[in-house]
Amino acid sequence: MTVDTFTPYNVKTIQKAPQWARIPEDLREATRVVSQVLPFRTNSYVLEELIDWNNIPDDPIFRLNFPHRTMLEENDYAAVRDAVADGDRTGTHLLVRKIRERMNPHPAGQQTHNVPEVDGAEVPGIQHKYTETVLFFPKQGQTCHAYCTFCFRWPQFVGDDELAFAAKDAEGLTSYLAQHTEVTDVLITGGDPMIMRTNTLARYIEPLLGPGFEHIRNIRIGTKSLAYWPQRFVTDRDADELLRLFDRVIAAGKHLAVMGHYNHPAEIRPEIAQTALKRILATGANVRMQSPVLRHINDDPAAWSELWTTGVRLGAIPYYMFVERDTGARHYFEIPLVRAYEIFRDAYRSVSGLARTVRGPSMSAHAGKVLIDGTPTINGEKVFALQFLQGRDDDWVRRPFYAAYDPTATWFDQLTPAFGEKKFFFADHLAIPQGAELPAVVS
Numbered sequence: 437m438t439v440d441t442f443t444p445y446n447v448k449t450i451q452k453a454p455q456w457a458r459i460p461e462d463l464r465e466a467t468r469v470v471s472q473v474l475p476f477r478t479n480s481y482v483l484e485e486l487i488d489w490n491n492i493p494d495d496p497i498f499r500l501n502f503p504h505r506t507m508l509e510e511n512d513y514a515a516v517r518d519a520v521a522d523g524d525r526t527g528t529h530l531l532v533r534k535i536r537e538r539m540n541p542h543p544a545g546q547q548t549h550n551v552p553e554v555d556g557a558e559v560p561g562i563q564h565k566y567t568e569t570v571l572f573f574p575k576q577g578q579t580c581h582a583y584c585t586f587c588f589r590w591p592q593f594v595g596d597d598e599l600a601f602a603a604k605d606a607e608g609l610t611s612y613l614a615q616h617t618e619v620t621d622v623l624i625t626g627g628d629p630m631i632m633r634t635n636t637l638a639r640y641i642e643p644l645l646g647p648g649f650e651h652i653r654n655i656r657i658g659t660k661s662l663a664y665w666p667q668r669f670v671t672d673r674d675a676d677e678l679l680r681l682f683d684r685v686i687a688a689g690k691h692l693a694v695m696g697h698y699n700h701p702a703e704i705r706p707e708i709a710q711t712a713l714k715r716i717l718a719t720g721a722n723v724r725m726q727s728p729v730l731r732h733i734n735d736d737p738a739a740w741s742e743l744w745t746t747g748v749r750l751g752a753i754p755y756y757m758f759v760e761r762d763t764g765a766r767h768y769f770e771i772p773l774v775r776a777y778e779i780f781r782d783a784y785r786s787v788s789g790l791a792r793t794v795r796g797p798s799m800s801a802h803a804g805k806v807l808i809d810g811t812p813t814i815n816g817e818k819v820f821a822l823q824f825l826q827g828r829d830d831d832w833v834r835r836p837f838y839a840a841y842d843p844t845a846t847w848f849d850q851l852t853p854a855f856g857e858k859k860f861f862f863a864d865h866l867a868i869p870q871g872a873e874l875p876a877v878v879s
Contacts, residue, residue, distance in 0.1 A: 438708045440671055442581070443480035447471040455483050463493055463502065469517045470503030473532050473539075474764060478502070478582040481665055485706055496700045496733045500584055507585065507765035508535070536591075540763045552612055559608040566804070566826045569621040570613065574640050575604050578627035581665035584699065586730055586760060586769045606640045614648060623656040623695070630661035634674040638681050645688035654691045662696040662723070663703035666712035679719050686720035696752060699727045700734050701742040710750055717751045724755035729776050729797060730769045731760075740783035744791040757796030759808075762847045770846040773797070773820065777808045795825060801848040803862055804828055811841060819854040832862055 445453055447468060456464070467476065478501045486497045493499065505513055512535050519528040552564040563571040613619055622644060629637055644652050661668045669675055685692045694716055698704055704713075716723055725747045729735060734743075744754040757780050760769045771779075776797040784792060799806045804827035812821055818841040824832045837860060839851035853860055 438667075438706065439481045439484050440667065441480065442665060442667065442672075444581075445478050445480075445483070447476050450476075450478065453480075453483060455487075455489060458489050459492065459502075463504070465517070466505040466507075467503050469513060469520065470505065470507050472516050472520060472528060473508060473512075473535050474503060474585065475583050476501075476503055477580065479665060481667070482582050486664075486702055488702075496739075497702055499732045500586075500699055501582055503585060504768065507768045509767075539765075552616075554608065554611050554615065559612050561604075562609060562612060564612075564616075564619075565828065567618055567830055569623060570609070570616075570619050571623045571625055572609050572640070573625060573627070574606075574629060574632065574636075576632045576636050577624070577629040579631050580626065580628040581631060581661055581668075584660065584697075585765065586728065586733070587764065606643050609640070610643050610649075613644070613652065617651040620651060621654040621656060622652055623658060625658040628659050628661060629657050630659040630665075630668050634677040634681055637678070641681065641685065645685065645690065652690065654693060655685055656693045656695050658695040658697070660697040662694070662709065662712055662716075663698050666706070666709040669712040669715050670708055675715075679715060682716065682719035682721050692719075692721040694721055694723045695755070696723050696725050697727060698725050698743055698747070699730065701739055701746060704743060704746050704750075713750045713752055723747075723752040725752050725794075726756035726758065728758040728760045728769075729771065729779055731771050732769065735771055735775070735779060737779050737782035737786065740779065741786045744783070744787050744794060748788065748791045754791050754794035756798060757794060759797050759799045759847070761800060762849070766846075772843060773799075773808055773845050773847075773851075774811060774841075774843050777811065780808075798825055799848045802828075803848075803866055804832060806848055809836075814838070815855075817841075817854060820851065827862070829862065829865060835861075837861060 450456055450467070451464075459467075470476075482497065482501055487501070488495045488497070491498075493502075493504065508516070515531055516528065516535070519531055551558050552562055552570075553559065561573040561575065563573075565571075609622070613622070624637075624640065629640075641655060643649070644655060667675070669678065672678075682692055696713075703709065713723055725743065727734065727743075729740075734740065740757065747754055757776075759773065759776055760766060760771070780797050784794070795807065797808050799808075803824070805825040807823050807825050809821040809823055811818060813819070820839040820841060821836065822839055823834055823836050825834075827833050838854035839860075840854045842851060845851055
C-alpha cells in the first residue's frame with residue numbers, strides 16, 4: 437500500500453523514523469555531520485517506497501538522499517565533527533560557512549551575470565541567461581519534498597539569505613517580462629514549485645495567461661515531486677485543483693512542460709508515480725525527463741536505458757543528460773567527461789528512436805550548455821567534439837568547436853582548445869581567462 441501521508445524528515449526527526457535503526461552507526465554519524473554543511477531532507481514515501489533497505493549504503497536512492505562521509509573532504513569532516521561534539525555553535529557556524537564558500541555555491545555566473553534589472557534595479561528571484569528563457573524562483577517554492585545530495589541548488593536550502601534566490605510575488609516577473617518581449621519561455625523553479633499549494637502557484641502562473649503576455653508561449657515547471665512525492669498529482673487534497681490549473685494554462689494557448697527530475701529508474705517504477713504521469717499528460721501538458729549522470733547513482737547505461745524506455749512508454753519525453761555541476765559535493769558524484777559520453781552513447785544506442793529525443797551529456801557552464809558530441813581523432817589528434825545547445829550569444833548555438841582530449845577532465849573549465857589554438861572562439865566575448873570559470877565566491 438502506497439504512503440498517503442506526507443511526513444518530512446530533517447536531521448533531527450529522521451532519528452525517530454523506524455528506518456533509522458537499520459542504518460549503521462558510521463552512516464548515522466555521517467548524516468549528522470555532513471548535514472551541517474549540505475542540506476538534508478527526506479520523506480516517508482522515499483523511505484518506505486523507494487529505498488531498498490537490504491542494499492544500503494549502495495542503494496542508489498539511499499545515496500541520493502542520505503549524506504555520506506566522503507561528500508566532505510576528510511579534514512573538513514573531522515573539523516565539523518569535532519566542533520559539533522564540543523557544542524561550539526559559533527565555531528561550527530563559521531567553519532560551515534567557510535566550507536560552503538569553497539563549494540562554489542553559485543556556479544556559471546548565477547549571481548554575477550544572470551540577474552536582470554528593471555529601471556536600474558535588480559529583480560529578485562529572476563535569472564535571465566539565454567535570450568528566450570527566464571528562470572523564476574517563487575519564495576514559497578524554495579524547498580523540496582526531499583533533497584538530492586548532489587543538487588546544485590543546495591544554497592537555496594541552507595537558510596542563508598545571501599546565497600538564496602527568491603521572489604516574494606509575481607510583480608517583478610511580470611514587470612520584467614512586459615519589457616522583454618523576446619522572452620518566450622518562463623521556467624518556474626526552486627527548490628520545487630510543486631511544494632506550494634495550488635492556489636499559491638496559481639498566483640504566479642495566472643498573470644502570464646492574460647493580455648500583455650502573448651509573447652510567453654511556454655511555461656515550464658521544474659520539479660522532483662514526480663519522483664519524490666507523486667501524490668502531489670494524485671491524492672493530495674488539492675491534486676485535482678492543480679490539474680485544473682494545468683487545464684487553464686493549456687486553454688489559454690500556452691504550452692505547459694513539467695520538467696521531471698528523474699535520477700534513477702527506481703523513481704518511475706511505482707504505480708503511483710506512473711499514475712501521476714498519466715494524470716498530468718491528460719491535461720495536455722508534457723512531461724520531460726532530465727538528470728545529471730552521477731557516480732554511485734546512475735553511472736550505468738542500463739539505468740538510463742530503462743528510465744528513457746519507461747518514460748516513453750508512459751508518454752514522457754527524454755530531454756537531457758547533464759554533467760554533474762562544479763558545486764557542492766562534486767568530487768563525490770563527478771565522473772570523467774569521456775566516461776559520461778560513453779554512458780550516454782551506450783544507453784542511446786540501446787533505445788528506440790522515440791527515446792532519442794534526449795540530448796547529452798551537457799555541461800551548464802558559464803558560457804552556455806556545452807554538449808559533448810564525441811571523441812574523434814582529427815589529423816592525428818584525439819579531441820573532444822563540442823557544441824553549444826544554448827549560449828549567452830545565440831550565434832554560438834550548434835557551432836562546432838574542439839578541445840584537447842583529457843581522459844581525467846570532469847568539467848568544462850578543465851579543457852583547453854585543440855589544434856594549438858590559444859583560446860576558444862567565445863573567450864574574448866566573456867572576458868574571462870581561458871581555462872577558468874568565474875570565481876567561486878564573489879564578495
